[in-house]
Amino acid sequence: xxxxxxxxxxxxxxxxxxxxxxxxxxxxxxxxxxxxxxxxxxxxxxxxxxxxxxxxxxxxxxxxxxxxxxxxxxxxxxxxxxxxxxxxxxxxxxxxxxxxxxxxxxxxxxxxxxxxxxxxxxxxxxxxxxxxxxxxxxxxxxxxxxxxxxxxxxxxxxxxxxxxxxxxxxxxxxxxxxxxxxxxxxxxxxxxxxxxxxxxxxxxxxxxxxxxxxxxxxxxxxxxxxxxxxxxxxxxxxxxxxxxxxxxxxxxxxxxxxxxxxxxxxxxxxxxxxxxxxxxxxxxxxxxxxxxxxxxxxxxxxxxxxxxxxxxxxxxxxxxxxxxxxxxxxxxxxxxxxxxx
Amino acid sequence: xxxxxxxxxxxxxxxxxxxxxxxxxxxxxxxxxxxxxxxxxxxxxxxxxxxxxxxxxxxxxxxxxxxxxxxxxxxxxxxxxxxxxxxxxxxxxxxxxxxxxxxxxxxxxxxxxxxxxxxxxxxxxxxxxxxxxxxxxxxxxxxxxxxxxxxxxxxxxxxxxxxxxxxxxxxxxxxxxxxxxxxxxxxxxxxxxxxxxxxxxxxxxxxxxxxxxxxxxxxxxxxxxxxxxxxxxxxxxxxxxxxxxxxxxxxxxxxxxxxxxxxxxxxxxxxxxxxxxxxxxxxxxxxxxxxxxxxxxxxxxxxxxxxxxxxxxxxxxxxxxxxxxxxxxxxxxxxxxxxxxxxxxxxxxxxxxxxxxxxxxxxxxxxxxxxxxxxxxxxxxxxxxxxxxxxxxxxxxxxxxxxxxx
Numbered sequence: 014x015x016x017x018x019x020x021x022x023x024x025x026x027x028x029x030x031x032x033x034x035x036x037x038x039x040x041x042x043x044x045x046x047x048x049x050x051x052x053x054x055x056x057x058x059x060x061x062x063x064x065x066x067x068x069x070x071x072x073x074x075x076x077x078x079x080x081x082x083x084x085x086x087x088x089x090x091x092x093x094x095x096x097x098x099x100x101x102x103x104x105x106x107x108x109x110x111x112x113x114x115x116x117x118x119x120x121x122x123x124x125x126x127x128x129x130x131x132x133x134x135x136x137x138x139x140x141x142x143x144x145x146x147x148x149x150x151x152x153x154x155x156x157x158x159x160x161x162x163x164x165x166x167x168x169x170x171x172x173x174x175x176x177x178x179x180x181x182x183x184x185x186x187x188x189x190x191x192x193x194x195x196x197x198x199x200x201x202x203x204x205x206x207x208x209x210x211x212x213x214x215x216x217x218x219x220x221x222x223x224x225x226x227x228x229x230x231x232x233x234x235x236x237x238x239x240x241x242x243x244x245x246x247x248x249x250x251x252x253x254x255x256x257x258x259x260x261x262x263x264x265x266x267x268x269x270x271x272x273x274x275x276x277x278x279x280x281x282x283x284x285x286x287x288x289x290x291x292x293x294x295x296x297x298x299x300x301x302x303x304x305x306x307x308x309x310x311x312x313x314x315x316x317x318x319x320x321x322x323x324x325x326x327x328x329x330x331x332x333x334x335x336x337x338x339x340x341x342x343x344x345x346x347x348x349x350x351x352x353x354x
Numbered sequence: 355x356x357x358x359x360x361x362x363x364x365x366x367x368x369x370x371x372x373x374x375x376x377x378x379x380x381x382x383x384x385x386x387x388x389x390x391x392x393x394x395x396x397x398x399x400x401x402x403x404x405x406x407x408x409x410x411x412x413x414x415x416x417x418x419x420x421x422x423x424x425x426x427x428x429x430x431x432x433x434x435x436x437x438x439x440x441x442x443x444x445x446x447x448x449x450x451x452x453x454x455x456x457x458x459x460x461x462x463x464x465x466x467x468x469x470x471x472x473x474x475x476x477x478x479x480x481x482x483x484x485x486x487x488x489x490x491x492x493x494x495x496x497x498x499x500x501x502x503x504x505x506x507x508x509x510x511x512x513x514x515x516x517x518x519x520x521x522x523x524x525x526x527x528x529x530x531x532x533x534x535x536x537x538x539x540x541x542x543x544x545x546x547x548x549x550x551x552x553x554x555x556x557x558x559x560x561x562x563x564x565x566x567x568x569x570x571x572x573x574x575x576x577x578x579x580x581x582x583x584x585x586x587x588x589x590x591x592x593x594x595x596x597x598x599x600x601x602x603x604x605x606x607x608x609x610x611x612x613x614x615x616x617x618x619x620x621x622x623x624x625x626x627x628x629x630x631x632x633x634x635x636x637x638x639x640x641x642x643x644x645x646x647x648x649x650x651x652x653x654x655x656x657x658x659x660x661x662x663x664x665x666x667x668x669x670x671x672x673x674x675x676x677x678x679x680x681x682x683x684x685x686x687x688x689x690x691x692x693x694x695x696x697x698x699x700x701x702x703x704x705x706x707x708x709x710x711x712x713x714x715x716x717x718x719x720x721x722x723x724x725x726x727x728x729x730x731x732x733x734x735x736x737x738x739x740x741x742x743x744x745x746x747x748x749x750x751x752x753x754x755x756x757x758x759x760x
Contacts, residue, residue: 083423097397102422102438104402104751137397139751141724145698146403149424149435149463167699203724204701 044298044307045352048317049345052093052334053077059095061087064336064343066112066122067324070135075326075334077343078112078122086112086122086133093345099137104146105129110190111176111224111324115183123187125173130187141203143187144171159191161212166193168205176224180231180248188222188235196222196235198250209250214240217252224324226267226275228301234275236262243277243303256303260293266327267301274306274330275299278322281312285320285339294319296335298348309348314340385708385717385758389727392448392744392755393417399450405439406467406477407746407753409738410490413446416454417746417753418467418477426505435505439464441477441488448755454492460484460501462508466590466639466734476591478601481508483585485601496618498583498601577627577634579608582620590639594646594663602637602650609634611650611665624665629655632667639734641682641690643711649690651677658692658713671713675703679746681737682711689716689740693732696722698749704729706745708758719758724750 053075055061066078073091076099078084084106088096099120100106108126115121119140120133132141162172172192179185183201195210196219210219220239227233231248243256243265260279268274277297281290294312296319299305310319320340327333331348392415395401402421409415422438439461443451454475455461463481470476473490482501489495502508579586586606593599597616603609610625611634625634635654642648646663656676660669675694683689690709696702704722706729709715720729730750737743741758 099397100400101398103400104419104421107423139401142730142749142751145749169699169701 041297041305042307044309045349046309046317047347047349049093049347050316052345053089053343054093054095055087056095061341061343063109063323063338063341065109065323065338067326067334067336067343068112068114068120069326069328069334070114070118070120071116072118073328075343076112076114076120077336078109079341080109084109084124084126086120097137099133100131100139103131103139105131105139105142107146110174113177113179115179115185116181121177121185123174123177125175125190128171128174130171130174130177143169143199143203144174145169161194162192163212166195166197166208168197168208175222178225178227178233180227181229182231184231184248186225186227186233186250188225191221194219194222196225196233196246196250207250209246209252219244223263224265226265228267228273228275229269232301234265234267236265236277238263243275245303254303256299259297259299259305260295264322264325266325266333268327268330270330273301274327275301275303276325276327276333278319278325278335280319280322283321283338287314290314290320290339294322296322296325296333307350310346316344319344382707382715383717385719387719387727387756387758389745389754389756391726392753393444393450394448395442395444395450399442401442401751403464403748403751404733404746404753405464405748406734407744408467408469408475408734408736409744410469410473410475412473413738414451415444415446415448415736415744415753416467416469416475417442417444418464419751420464420748424462432504433506434503435462435508437462439479441467441475443492454488455486455494458486458494460486460497462501465588468591470593470597478588478591480587480589480605483588485583485585485588485591498614498618499585499588577607577609578623578625579603579610579612581623583612583614583618589637592640592642592648594642595644598663600640600642600648602640605636605638609637609654611637611640611648611661613663613665622665624661625650631670632659632661634659638678639680641680643682643688643690647711649680649682649711651680651692653678658690660713669713671709673713673715674707674709675705679732679735681735681743683737683740685740687740689737691735691737691743693729693735693745695732696730698731701730704732706732706735706743706756719756726754729754 062079062081065080068076075089077087086099090096105124105127110125111123113121118135123130127146129144131139134140171189174187174190176188185199187197194212195208197208198206219237222235223238224236233246235244237244238261241261243262245253247253259277262277263280264278266276279293279295281294290312295308296310297308314320321338322335323338324336333346335344400421402419404419406418418441420439425436426433441454445451460479460482465480466478468476475488478485483499484501485498487496585603586608587604589604590602599614601612609627610623612623613621634652637650638653639651648661650659652659658671658677674692677692678695679693681691690711693706694703696704701722705718706720707718731748732745733748734746743756745754745756
């Protein structure tokens, strides 16, 4: 039912702007790319599960927050060699949703199974803990039914949060999420500053804000997946613009450097059904103002194809780390824009 | 002009002096203090919410933490829950020594750990409804209460009482303390929450329904619970000099104190749900002084109550916010410490009071927050000495060692 509604929304969104969609499809150039096979090298008997969160630090080390037998946080070096597991058995880990690394190389996880966001120092110690894991026994007598929270969101409680982003001052923004439909801003010490958004498709509303990034000026980009748009806010969370025409944005990332780019993935439905996967899966490269520069990839199980992209890291403009849900995989993708025909 | 400015000055002086009188009457002195993030677990040991912290005579520190993941296994048409609270021992420098009671049946949802005069280690667990006494080496030597058999029965029998903490009488008692309004009214349509510590009920009131379905334990009225050691989310344990055992019970449907002799035989129960002197509403933490008087953090009533060893009401202190964790220092001149802990939805309050045993406030320190020297939902205090406290925090997953400065 949930998937049916998602499909309906996609159909509605595309049928509302058919001319634009056609122009877009014809006018968008394909960016040639390669993928690095077997990028992550796990020791024997250690397995990736769903590639839910991926992020790199300043040294190029790769962190994956994966739904394996349990939800776990792994670190690999820049060549993909396994380094360590961070915080095994942490009280904040139950159902991975995102990992991001801030400017000081702290590692932040967002967990939709505990409603928690936890900052780990580079040596793996918990340093800031936000949200609170619900009473574990409350989940037992009643089945877990998906429900949106229709009450005003509480400042320090999340309802299946999805992602986190940081500005230059160390403030951070949390997209929250499947239950709540809002973005919340905190200062670097974890004090609540502001919240915006409610469930819906109107101006300023959100339908599953699924991924979040900031640019160098501190503007905030929210992948409003259920509404097939990226909502752009200023640093005080005032809505500035909407970017559309890129399918349903599941994952976004913004490159560093003087000229920043925005990548957004129109990921395939997470069914791992090859027929459904073939209809989407492309990743768009944009200017920060939403101008589409090109796209690459498609849904599928093979290397170089994307099996429901869930997270992207683009610390390097032409070298993306991409985490996929259904192939339990992280790919390193090398873009070759110069080779475009 | 000159006269005008003189008048202004005089008026200003008058205002200033009256203001200072006002401040002198209401402001509690701040106590200077240092603090360190005390625990240094190995990288593969994840500390979660620190529910209990206690030091023993050797200076070791015991930590009872909610960590890891509750696992549910399927048996004969029922599900069984396992773990994940852990009891950990650290040395006087915060270095990890070892785990006690790994896999023990009662360790499900940590609430408190205390160390008695003989260095026995006692844990109080909210969900197994058990209190377990370990000897100093970590062997189980006595158990109190029984863990419900299945996961569902744990949920049902530990259901929190309907939000009694928001009652009118409790509010009245708090009025003089300048304490925060009960959370239930603050969230605007959010489901009511019980005591600040008690996790929120899911929307739809599943927990409320479960509470209604559970008959009062032992048929006793007014939250006096069963006669003996059958608990409803027990919270803390303390002993008098003779070794008599006092257990506060609890965050569920009981609001009472159970007294047993040192051999675990029932002596009496007292308290009961209510806001009158001698009654209790979510007793969260207890401590006993050298004379044998019992101090109860009567959290839902926003007061500390003092009873003698036979359960006779002696006094109440209503000017320290919402007492969530208390301890009494050792030595000839004992002090009472009490934490006005924040609740999980805000970073308000959080200060810890130092008091004379008669309730006179000596001073306070700290406030809610995430940084070191700030506190996140303090659930336990250990008074190692008058000026050295171990502070266990739920939401910061941390133990701070606080040193008060003279």
